[in-house]
Amino acid sequence: MEALPFALVLLSTVSHAYWNYLIKRSSNKHIFTALSKLAETTLFAIPAVYFLLHTEFQPNFLLLISVAALITSFNYYFLSQAYQHGDLSLVYPLSRSSILFLPVLAYFTIGETIDLTGFVAIVLIVLAVLIIHLRSLSRSGLQSLFHQLHNKGTVFALLAALTVAGYTLWDKIAIRSMQPFLYFYLYTVLITIVYSSFTILFFRRSEIKSEWQRNKSAIIQVGFFNSFTYILVLIALTT
Known part of the structure; x- marks a missing residue:
């Protein structure tokens, strides 16, 4: 970069x-x-x-902004719900972990791929997100991590991350025209x-x-x- x-x-x-x-x-x-x-x-x-x-407005402008507005509206809703049910220190990293979804979506929508360095970076980010949720390096800590990944705050944060990946890809497409x-x-x-x-x-x-x-x-x-x-x-x- x-x-x-x-x-x-x-x-x-x-x-x-x-x-x-x-x-x-x-x-x-x-x-x-x-x-x-x-x-x-x-x-x-x-x-x-x-x-x-x-x-000069083009016919496709309305579609571009409407889809972006829809995806981003879902993002704000999921983010608000995540903060309602979870702590900032846990919700924020998860809600910004769109990198979990972005490479897959980018591959199937615009044909982009990542190199080995990018793959390693994604693995490190995933591990970092899990470590943030890990309270201790023990069996009870791992069990606690499993339960945390199933609570409402975590689920809504991951949904927010998915929408971030979605509108990031859409943005890249849209700003080619607007x-x-x-x-x-x-x-x-x-x-x-x-x-x-x-x-x-x-x-x-x-x-x-x-x-x-x-x-x-x-x-x-x-x-x-x-x-x-x-x-x-x-x-x-x-x-």
Whole structure:
């Protein structure tokens, strides 16, 4: 990997970990996520308008952003559920272990393969994820690990990782046709509509207001750093 893409991905991991930490600290994960998406679309509206005015729309754009919005919406739901049922130190590494699924999906969808170094890296990541869950090097520790891998937090975290692999592949396909920032912003708007509708339907207005009052600063930060993180990754994919 060249230096610039590597640096961009490394910076994005720090940013991503930070906004996930903020989500974990929130009172209601689903409401917090919905409000952060509203903040995100508001914060980045001006550059989005600029790119809209300088982009000629193609017939396939709607399909590209709709599929991305669907996959990412599932990711946010699974991630919120994982943090609801599990600890940050366990859920976060699992939810980011899309590398478990990505090589297989990439092989069958776009024909990409990995070399021996990549395979070894995947094995090391899998071992690291398991070690994080291992409480002791004993029979009881292994039994505990087995039970942890079957709890709700772990299951939802793995589902989140699967959706990350899915939208990463879709992103690589989509940005061949669309300007990366515009692609990201438009499907974020769709996610915001879906998640906000879900929140209004299933939560009381008083709960939404309370979450905003308690975590206003964190919500705005997540809105910014979510886009910032993802834009870095999209740039890395194009370099």
